[in-house]
Amino acid sequence: MTDKKNTAAPAAQPAAALEAGEPILRLGDVSYAYKKGGPLVIDHLSYSFDTGRVTSIMGPSGAGKTTLLSLISGLTVPTGGRVLFEGRDLATLDRYDYRSRDIGVIFQSFNLLPGLTVLENIMLTMDASGKRFDRPKKEIALELLDQVHLPRHYADERILHLSGGEQQRVAIARALSDDPKVVIADEPTGNLDPATQEDIMAIFLELAHEQDKCVIIVTHSPQIAKASDTVFELKARR
Amino acid sequence: MFIVRNALCNVTRNKGRNALMIIIVAIITAAATVALAIVQAAQQARASALDNTTITAQISLDRRALMGSTQPSGSDGTTSGEKPDMSALQQSMADKQLTLADYEEYAKADYGVRSSYYTVTASLAAAEDGIEPVDSNGTVTSSSEDSSDSGTTDTQDAPSAPDGGMGGGMGDMRGGKGGMTVTTGDFSLVGFSSDEAILNAPNGSFTMSSGEAFGYGEDDADEVIVSDTLAQANGIEVGDKITVANAADTDTDYTFTVVGIYSNATDEAQPQGGPMASTASDPANAIYTNEATLTKLGLTPDKTMEITDSRGNTRTVQSAQLSFTYVFAGKEEYDRFVEDVRKAGLGHEYTISSEDVERYEQSMVAIDNLSKFATTMLIVVLAVGAVVLMVLTVFNIRERKYEIGVLTAIGVKKAKVATQFAVELLVVTLVGLAVGIGVGAATSVPVSNALLSSQVEQQSQQMSQFGRQMQRPDGGSSATDVQQAAPQLSDAPQGTPGFGEHAQNMIDQLNATVNWATIGWMLLVGVVLTLLSALVAAVFVMRYEPLRILADRS
Incomplete structure (x- = not known):
């Protein structure tokens, strides 16, 4: 069981930030059970995620990392407590809007649409957000490819023709396409070679530090944890 | 979007x-x-x-319905079964027969009838010094005995329709059309009420091969046209006078003036009734005239005459048969007519039928x-x-x-x-x-x-x-x-x-x-x-x- 006491935040818990104002994303005594009355996968968890920082969520298998990811990405709602985005309870918000506008999620298996091209995948998310863009979407999408270090000639390639690392970069570009405040990544470096891992991590750090986004990474990798600003460690349930 | x-x-x-x-x-x-x-x-x-075609229809007496009513035993009157009471049947048939006035009563425009016409058909016998009928082989018979013997059974006396079947029903329905149903005698004398009736002649359409058709006035009352077959067989030419006899009383002769010779569109060498049918049913022996001629001669449906059949029984039959035809502009009018006429009191022993409609249904x-x-x-x-x-x-x-x-x-x-x-x-x-x-x-x-x-x-x-x-x-x-x-x-x-x-x-x-x-x-x-x-x-x-x-x- 994980509880507050067991929750470790070794890299200088920013108490000052908490007091200064509402964090962008906050877990308020969150619990989650898959079945009503069933065992709690997440048990009374509280935590704050800040903008401008890269936070790694670590923990052994079964500690509830994926569940936590689904809670903060608005795919589901907690059975107890609240997930607050900018002080508003996610359970009361339109979570489709939340997913399409406020956050960008990079799934472990990327979850790109294989039939679409790189550009189409990115632009579909921009369309889905319903946001207005001051420049042509294609231009923004091509710039995002630059940002994730993917050559522009990939723009019209089908996803199926890309390698894992390339798909990962497209997934990141897609997550960033609608300019979200929070970027959530699930095992973003799982199957990548060390050089690519480093490159990807550099992109995340740049997002947090230069674009002032809240970056949350769910990972097993100690290197990622070490490179991130904050590590939120989940303990294995007994 | x-x-x-x-x-x-x-x-x-x-x-x-x-x-x-x-x-x-x-x-x-x-x-x-x-x-x-x-x-x-x-x-x-x-x-x-049926939109653009006219429909003709007849009202006829349903023999079967009538027979059912005169036969308490309930047998459906097959030839093999118990014979219905023929005299009662005949009596009721005679009583129920519609007269020309009755028919005309229904020929109202209110009922949807566009026009109407009728033919009156009587049978005639060959006179001793008159013309001879054409027999089934197309030759002139030397004597009329055979045919008059076989012809003594009038269709109206037919005890029943063949059992069951479609044919029986249709026969009943059409029995009243008249035209060629008279099978006594050697000739049939068909009186037409109008040109419309001629156009719908019982033996089918015909063309004039010489002379011209009769008129309808009183003055035209002895004018007739004969078939080319009959003319040829007897050497008749336009302008000739022909003599025929009354079917019941061969001493009564009638003399007509032939004003024309017609030719049937379809020539049937063989009369349809089979070898024993009267030559009167042969289309070749049909003498066409106007309706006034028959009236003048007293051969009208409301008069009767006595005929003797081969067993020596004497029966009273109508002198002539009336076939009244209603013409409608379309199926809708026909349907209205059927409804209106029933409402006007036409009993269910009468059948209203239309060949056009039947043919249409068949088609x-x-x-x-x-x-x-x-x-x-x-x-x-x-x-x-x-x-x-x-x-x-x-x-x-x-x-x-x-x-x-x-x-x-x-x-x-x-x-x-x-x-x-x-x-x-x-x-x-x-x-x-x-x-x-x-x-x-x-x-x-x-x-x-x-x-x-x-x-x-x-x-x-x-x-x-x-x-x-x-x-x-x-x-x-x-x-x-x-x-x-x-x-x-x-x-x-x-x-x-x-x-x-x-x-x-x-x-x-x-x-x-x-x-x-x-x-x-x-x-x-x-x-x-x-x-x-x-x-x-x-x-x-x-x-x-x-x-x-x-x-x-x-």
Whole structure:
């Protein structure tokens, strides 16, 4: 069981930030059970995620990392407590809007649409957000490819023709396409070679530090944890 | 809306799957289009077949109904069973016989009757020094004895119709038409009320080969026209006077002036009644005149005469038979007439019948069958189509669960996802519908005509079986049976009888072209089925849990 006491935040818990104002994303005594009355996968968890920082969520298998990811990405709602985005309870918000506008999620298996091209995948998310863009979407999408270090000639390639690392970069570009405040990544470096891992991590750090986004990474990798600003460690349930 | 754009892109992205879908929808649509075109064409054929033609109808006494009422034993009056009380029957027949005034009473424009005409037919015997009738072999008989012997049985005395069957019923209905039903005597004298009556002469249409037709005035009262066969056999020329005798009283001679010689459009060497029929039933022995002639001679339906049959029994029969025909502008008027006349008090022992309508019904048999078949096919095809479309949609959408997951995960609302799938489905089915309607339009006419001709053939075979039974000159059948058959046959259209003929008259062409109505219906049905399938898709999408995307690692 994980509880507050067991929750470790070794890299200088920013108490000052908490007091200064509402964090962008906050877990308020969150619990989650898959079945009503069933065992709690997440048990009374509280935590704050800040903008401008890269936070790694670590923990052994079964500690509830994926569940936590689904809670903060608005795919589901907690059975107890609240997930607050900018002080508003996610359970009361339109979570489709939340997913399409406020956050960008990079799934472990990327979850790109294989039939679409790189550009189409990115632009579909921009369309889905319903946001207005001051420049042509294609231009923004091509710039995002630059940002994730993917050559522009990939723009019209089908996803199926890309390698894992390339798909990962497209997934990141897609997550960033609608300019979200929070970027959530699930095992973003799982199957990548060390050089690519480093490159990807550099992109995340740049997002947090230069674009002032809240970056949350769910990972097993100690290197990622070490490179991130904050590590939120989940303990294995007994 | 990006969802629509995405849907349209998806249609081209999944070419193989959508092509398959288009083919299936097109096949179903083509089949349904042809079926619908047939059903609509059949309806139209039914509605328009009698639109521009006039309909003639007769009122006749239903012998069978009358017999039922005079026969308390309840036997249906077969020849083998107990004979009905003939004198009672005859009496009631005589009482029930409609007079010219009765007929004219119903010939009101209020009832939908456009015009009416009638013929009065009497039979005449050969006078001793007069002309001789043409017998069945086309030669002049030397003596009239044979024919007058065999002719003594009047059709009205026929104890019954052949048991059961269609023929019996039709015989009863047509029995009253009169024209050629008089089988006594050697000649038939047919008096026409007007040119319209002549146009519808009982022996079929004819042309004047020399001379001209009689007038209708009192002055024209002894003018007659004779058939070219009879003229040839007796050496009659226009202007000659011919002498014939009263059928009941051979001492009473009548003399007519031949003003013309006519030629029947269809020449029948053989009278229809078989070897024992009277020569009076031979069209060649029909002497045509105006109705005034018969009135002048006292040969009117309200008078009677006594004839003696071969057993020496003397019976009283009508001097002449009246055949009254009503003409209607269309089927609608005819139907109104039937209704109005019944309301006006025409009893149920009378039958109102129209050969045109009967023939029309006969001609519609094949089309009706085809229409029934097409309706069944339409229902089956649409039901199968609906099921196939839904199954395909369900399979399609199950295959695309991942896509639903991705779209909902990036925040596309389920309703929009469902809309996207519906639009995709609609685009694909619309293309399939268009192709299917096109194929259906191209094939509906040949396909429906092929189906119709096989129907006609099938019906013809059945009909000709009936026909053979009816015409069988069975040695075992009595003379009355044979004569019973005669009037029905000679009453048949164009003088060429038989049920097989009817079958051949069946409409064997159907203009099953696909019109805008067909296209409209098909589109409507197609769109409704698509929306139904889209609803299934929507239910599937709505039930999808976005959380499952985390498990969908494909």
